[in-house]
Amino acid sequence: MRKFISIIIVMILIVPVLALLLWSFSEMISWPKLLPDEFSLRIWSDLIKSKELLKSIITSILISMGVAIVVLFISMPAAIALSQFEFKGKKIIWFLIFAPLIIPSVSTAIGMHILYLKAGLTDSMLGVVLAHIIPTIPYSVKILSFSLELIGKGMREQSEVLGASMLQTIVYIYLPNLKPAIILSSILVFIVSFSQYLITFLIGGGLIKTLPIMLFQVIQNGNRAEVSSYSLVFIISALIATYFIERILGKNIDGKYMINI
Amino acid sequence: MMKHLEIQEIVKKYNGKPVVNHVTFDMNLGEFVSILGKSGSGKTTILKMIAGTIEPDSGGIYLLGKEISRVPTQKRNIAMVFQEYLLFPHLNVAQNIEFSLKVRGIEKNERTKRMFELLELVQLGGMEKRFPHELSGGQKQRVAVARALISKPDILLLDEPFSSLDFNLRNEMCSFIKSIQRETKTTTIMVTHDREEAMKISDRIVIIDEGNIVQIDTPKGLYNNPTNMFTAEFMGDVNILKREEEFSYMIRPEAMSVSSFRKEGFNKSKVVEKTFLGSSIHYKILWENTFLNISGMNNSEEYSLGQEIYINLPDEKIIKVKHC
Ligand SMILES: Nc1ncnc2c1ncn2[C@@H]1O[C@H](COP(=O)(O)OP(=O)(O)OP(=O)(O)O)[C@@H](O)[C@H]1O
Ligand SMILES: [Mg+2]
Numbered sequence: 001m002r003k004f005i006s007i008i009i010v011m012i013l014i015v016p017v018l019a020l021l022l023w024s025f026s027e028m029i030s031w032p033k034l035l036p037d038e039f040s041l042r043i044w045s046d047l048i049k050s051k052e053l054l055k056s057i058i059t060s061i062l063i064s065m066g067v068a069i070v071v072l073f074i075s076m077p078a079a080i081a082l083s084q085f086e087f088k089g090k091k092i093i094w095f096l097i098f099a100p101l102i103i104p105s106v107s108t109a110i111g112m113h114i115l116y117l118k119a120g121l122t123d124s125m126l127g128v129v130l131a132h133i134i135p136t137i138p139y140s141v142k143i144l145s146f147s148l149e150l151i152g153k154g155m156r157e158q159s160e161v162l163g164a165s166m167l168q169t170i171v172y173i174y175l176p177n178l179k180p181a182i183i184l185s186s187i188l189v190f191i192v193s194f195s196q197y198l199i200t201f202l203i204g205g206g207l208i209k210t211l212p213i214m215l216f217q218v219i220q221n222g223n224r225a226e227v228s229s230y231s232l233v234f235i236i237s238a239l240i241a242t243y244f245i246e247r248i249l250g251k252n253i254d255g256k257y258m259i260n261i
Numbered sequence: 262m263m264k265h266l267e268i269q270e271i272v273k274k275y276n277g278k279p280v281v282n283h284v285t286f287d288m289n290l291g292e293f294v295s296i297l298g299k300s301g302s303g304k305t306t307i308l309k310m311i312a313g314t315i316e317p318d319s320g321g322i323y324l325l326g327k328e329i330s331r332v333p334t335q336k337r338n339i340a341m342v343f344q345e346y347l348l349f350p351h352l353n354v355a356q357n358i359e360f361s362l363k364v365r366g367i368e369k370n371e372r373t374k375r376m377f378e379l380l381e382l383v384q385l386g387g388m389e390k391r392f393p394h395e396l397s398g399g400q401k402q403r404v405a406v407a408r409a410l411i412s413k414p415d416i417l418l419l420d421e422p423f424s425s426l427d428f429n430l431r432n433e434m435c436s437f438i439k440s441i442q443r444e445t446k447t448t449t450i451m452v453t454h455d456r457e458e459a460m461k462i463s464d465r466i467v468i469i470d471e472g473n474i475v476q477i478d479t480p481k482g483l484y485n486n487p488t489n490m491f492t493a494e495f496m497g498d499v500n501i502l503k504r505e506e507e508f509s510y511m512i513r514p515e516a517m518s519v520s521s522f523r524k525e526g527f528n529k530s531k532v533v534e535k536t537f538l539g540s541s542i543h544y545k546i547l548w549e550n551t552f553l554n555i556s557g558m559n560n561s562e563e564y565s566l567g568q569e570i571y572i573n574l575p576d577e578k579i580i581k582v583k584h585c
Binding site for chain 1 (some may be wrong): 309330333334335340361
């Protein structure tokens with residue numbers, strides 16, 4: 001039974017990727033056929049040469065890394081406040097943080113667009129990074145505050161009684177104990193940001209070309225082989241980036257490095 | 262002489278209900294005071310207000326005459342060992358013990374030197390590289406005490422330090438803490454719900470019930486001269502002799518004299534129950550219409566069930582207490 005389930009899961013996850021791989025090596029596929037009529041390396045050799053694609057990969061990674069960093073710095077204090085302290089209006093703040101998951105992103109994006117126009121943040125990478133905070137912050141705050149609740153208030157009280165300031169408590173106690181949560185939430189934030197299309201499109205005004213923006217253009221062209229190859233590039237760059245996030249954070253958030261005793 | 266610590270009329274309410282209600286007591290330098298009360302009586306809340314992790318709604322806390330109840334925890338130099346020890350799981354024993362010196366910016370050599378002194382004091386030499394999950398309950402507790410003492414705190418607060426230890430270890434740790442406290446002359450408050458523990462270790466005991474102080478005295482004073490029913494019953498077995506409207510009269514089991522033959526001033530009674538408790542034997546006897554509990558040492562004369570014995574209730578041993 002367990003074997004059966006594993007096989008099904010593998011099929012669901014792997015088969016579409018295999019199909020993409022197959023299609024990306026085709027010269028032409030005509031709908032509704034599943035298998036290509038003719039194989040070729042043309043699409044891939046074009047892609048490798050494409051400066052535009054390389055640029056969009058770099059743009060995407062820079063933006064999503066930026067979002068992951070900014071969101072971590074915002075959601076850390078937010079999660080500490082929400083999980084460790086009692087104050088009025090806590091429920092409202094929780095609701096506001098989760099609102100982006102409920103409210104359709106079109107409406108927030110349009111609202112943001114007007115706001116950003118006034119602030120002169122449209123068509124810039126910074127604007128896009130800031131705009132990505134909204135759909136990503138619920139995940140980060142939730143994961144961090146959940147972990148903080150597990151750690152409990154005791155650790156903070158103990159650390160303060162021993163003379164540590166709030167900042168020292170964060171650096172010496174919270175960060176090392178939150179390591180898995182920080183890695184998980186950073187990866188999630190990265191991926192959610194990496195796959196944003198609508199918000200990037202509106203705020204970036206088509207000038208900030210991230211991978212999803214490129215992908216949508218390609219989809220509109222309607223060449224299945226091209227779409228497949230772009231999708232694969234998308235998946236691979238996301239995987240590589242997550243791997244590096246995990247490596248970098250895993251190595252550096254550590255009691256040993258932080259406390260240096 | 263100036264008191265080392267004075268607690269004046271502190272109040273803490275949760276949801277409008279006072280859990281600490283106008284608590285007032287003071288301590289001399291180097292004194293060991295226990296706060297004794299049932300679960301939920303507000304003991305931890307009092308300690309946390311002294312430590313500074315909770316702010317009182319009203320009242321004052323004075324350290325050497327200086328009001329500190331609004332001073333941030335970090336600036337108080339009052340160390341607290343929490344009910345759950347709360348060793349930092351990602352730091353080893355040495356790092357845990359050194360923590361308070363590290364955050365105060367003491368340099369490494371000095372820290373290490375002090376850490377080894379404390380490690381010796383709590384008899385954990387050689388364990389400095391271990392992590393908390395590699396320690397037994399008693400060892401964790403000693404690390405927590407060492408970590409609290411390393412900054413030479415003005416006041417040491419211990420919240421039920423022995424509650425998660427088994428019986429034998431508890432006794433051992435109890436004497437151990439007492440000896441460390443004497444050696445370091447640290448003014449210490451310990452919270453407990455165990456009467457014997459409190460009696461063994463304390464100079465004075467504060468008895469607390471539902472946030473109110475019931476009585477403060479030395480262990481002997483509380484046992485021999487309780488002013489109210491709560492203290493009398495909390496501190497040990499008592500026999501109630503007479504109840505009046507406002508007061509009751511009672512006597513401790515061992516305060517009565519017993520004889521197997523008739524004597525001047527002794528009253529006739531009968532053994533109706535007998536319990537062997539090792540060093541002592543407890544009897545329940547019927548005297549006139551009252552059942553009384555008495556106890557005798559195992560090496561003194563033993564009475565049998567149903568035997569007629571004679572008891573004497575010395576006037577000076579009869580305690581008059583208020584109902585409350
Ligand atoms: N943050 C809080 N919010 C609401 N009520 C609280 C809070 N903290 C404590 N209480 C209540 O205050 C009362 C006293 O709690 P406290 O922890 O001081 O008791 P305690 O004497 O230490 O008990 P124990 O021996 O079980 O540790 C309890 O009834 C508890 O439920
Ligand atoms: Mg408690």
